[in-house]
Each structure stands twice: as structure tokens, then as C-alpha cells.
Amino acid sequence: MDEEMLALQKNNTWEVMQLPVGKKTKDTKQDYQETFSPVAKMKTFDVKNAFLHGNLEEEVYMDFPHGYSNGGNTGVCRLRKSLYGLKQSPRAWFGRFTQVMRKNRYCQSHSDHTLFVKRRQNKVTALIIYVDDMIITGNDVDEMSKLQGNLAVEFEMKDLGDLKYFLGVEVARSSKGIFLSQRKYVLDLLKETGMLGCKPVETPIVEKHHLCLDPEQELVDKGRYQRLVGRLIYLAHTRPDIAYAVSVVSQFMHSPSVDNMAAVMRILAYLKSAPGK
Template identity: 65%
Template sequence: MKAFGCKQSNSDHTLFEKHKKWKVTTLIVYVDDMVLTRDDPCETKLLHDYLAVKFEMKDLGQLKYFLEIEIARSARGISLSQRKYVLDLLTETGMLACKPVETTIEMNHRLGNFPNHARIDKGSYQRLVRRLIYLSHTRPDIAYVISVVSQFMHAPGEKHMNAVYKILRYLKGTPGKGLLFSKDGVFNVKGYTDAD
């Protein structure tokens, strides 16, 4: 990629970028898959031809699914979700038939480290929370509650697991929720925080 004129990212060594007269071509590699995005079709064709000489490749067309993330395009923009990931998670945990809830955590929750609380299987808790952490990449609505339950991965108790099950019940009601990158021609990043 460097021989083609791409610069390797310092933060992610599988990410390569090439800037040329206000145009950007970006390529990311994961094991034997590559995702290529650009705003210059000519540069994409050149890169594709260059890589085809070096590697045996198959162009799969528009990106639809990558690393458990579903990508959908519409007139409104590009949508990223992990619907299948959520449904698989609910199935694996036996929560697919659970009753959904509208919130991820109790208001004014009292989760903490309690010396006498009923212990649970730490490995199961950690695996489940790690899966939820990965889900939060496309689900910022669960980011706060994931940060809360992940604080207790060293010594989880029954109350902590119940909080995780509540997250799963919330996900049951919102499996296809995700991110929409709107096609309105204006690029604005909005961030919200609790200043407390």
C-alpha cells in the first residue's frame, strides 16, 4: 500500500489513506477482507488494478456486512446496525423470548461493589459484557450503561448480572437500532454529555 502512495495510519496499522487534490481514498484490511472507500472513482480503479496484480482478489461490490456490522444505503443516507448480532446474542443467552423494556438501567441505580452480594460466574459475565461493549460501537444509546456494568468485571454479583439482563431486554425491543449517516450534504458532528 505504501508503494502505491498510501499512508499507513498510526492509530490503526490496517488503515491506509491516500490524499490527492482534495480527494481521499481509504482502505482497511481485516485478515483477508478489504474495505475500500473513496470520493475519486478513477483512483479506486487504479488501486483495484494495482492490488489485482499483487493478490488474487474478488470484488464483492457494495459493502453490506463487515465484522458483524450491517450496512444499508437509502435515499436518506448510510445506516449501520448490528441487528443480527443482537438477535444472535439474545438467542445465545436464552433471552430471545423475553419481555422488552424501554430503558437500559434503573434511574438512580445503586450498582456498586458489595462485599456480601451473591457471586456469579465471572467468566460468563465478562464474556457477555465484552459482547455488549462491541455492540456499543453502533449503539451509542447503550454506551453509558455498558460503562456502568463494565466497572464490575473483576467481581460481578447477582445485581450486576440483573443489570446486564435488563440491557438485553432493552435490546430485545430495539434490535435494529443503529447509526444513520445522513445524506443531507452537511457534515455536523453532535455530541451530548452530562456535565455533572
């Protein structure tokens, strides 16, 4: 807790003052959890306390954390930077990060705002970020090193080394290219659904399946169905062999029946046959 508080103070996250008349404090609760060509380098980085780097435009006050001494001082904290637990935090952090990337002359992609690209002569450098995890890749080694240094000046960075695992996707490299797999993702999905010990099947969907919206059929938990299909849609990025079956079960998200859920379970049983394909 002392280390976290020191990080907040070092970042000038707040200033202590008396609460102005007519203002209220926010009850913020911090939640901590333990988520190109083959010659191109691919490095991964993590930003420490990412949300603490966002500048707040709103006027926000908060009490000191319960149970933590402030040396006997009274008053409240007026937040200067965003903090975990604030609804403004993700927007404030990404806005600050975008400003830094533009300052380094990177162009933000119009199709994916989390992707930043810089071209220099015949070379290219790209960065993509998800919350506080990022990949830097390209064939401009000097620019990649320069970008890493410039980001380290702005934020506290942690070098996670060469890209091996990112958002549920495992990455392996060889002289033939870059290979993507979601084996761990599949095994975790099978374990969570109780299908880890199921009997595997040879195809992800039966021929002439006749799946349809049938008002006479018994319905299943819509939330669970949607979560399962959503995870299968993400898995289809590296498993085109299930793409057709997933497209079929995706048609029944608003009113899934027992037969529809059985079709989803068959896809899982098929994945059991070769989780690392």
C-alpha cells in the same frame, strides 16, 4: 483438499528437502471456518488464503499433511511462506500487505494501523482491513479502480460488491446518507444468551440502580460476564442509547456479582424491544 494443496504449491509456500540435523518439524493443523460522504463508493473485498502470502523470516520445517500422498517422495517441507496454524502467520501476512500498500503510496494511519489513506489533489481514497476482509472507499473512482487492480496482481482477490455487511455491522444507503445497524448481531446475542423469548423492558437500566462492588454478594462466572459486556461495548458503536448502561456494568469486570449480571440481562431485555434500532 486437492484445491487447497494446489493453492499452496502455486504460492510457492514450501520446498521439499531432507530435514537438517538438529532441526524439528512443526505440527501445523489447518483450521477452516465458514467472520465518507453519501456519494462515496464503498466496496468490500476478500483475500483468498491471506495467510499464505506472508513471507517467513524464521526457519520452519513441517511434515506433509497426514493422509496426503506426496507421490512417494520423502523429506519434509521447509516453509517459504506463512501457513495457517503458525503463530507467525498473522504478523507475516500483515507485514506483506503493509509493504504492498506503501508501494502504492498509501500512508498508514498512526491511530489505527489497519487504515491506509491516499490523497490526490482534492480527492481521497481509504482502505481498512481486518485479517483478510477489507473496505475500499473514497471519492476518487479512478484511484479505487487502480488500487483494486494493483492488489489483484499481488494477491488473489474476491470482489464482494458494495458494502452491505462488515464485522457484525449492517450498512444501508439512501439519498439521506449511510445508515449503520447491528440488528443481526443483537438477534444472535439474544439467541446465544437464551433471551430471545424474554419480556422486553423500556429502559436499559433502572433509575437509582445502586450497583456497586459488594464483597458480600454472590459472584457469577467472570469469563461469561466479561464476554457479554465486551459484546455490548462493541454494540454501543451503533446504539448510543445503551452507552451509559454499558459503562456502568463495565466497572465490575474483575468481580461481577449476581446484581451486576442482572443489570447486563436487563440491557439484553431492552435490546429485545427494538433490535434494529
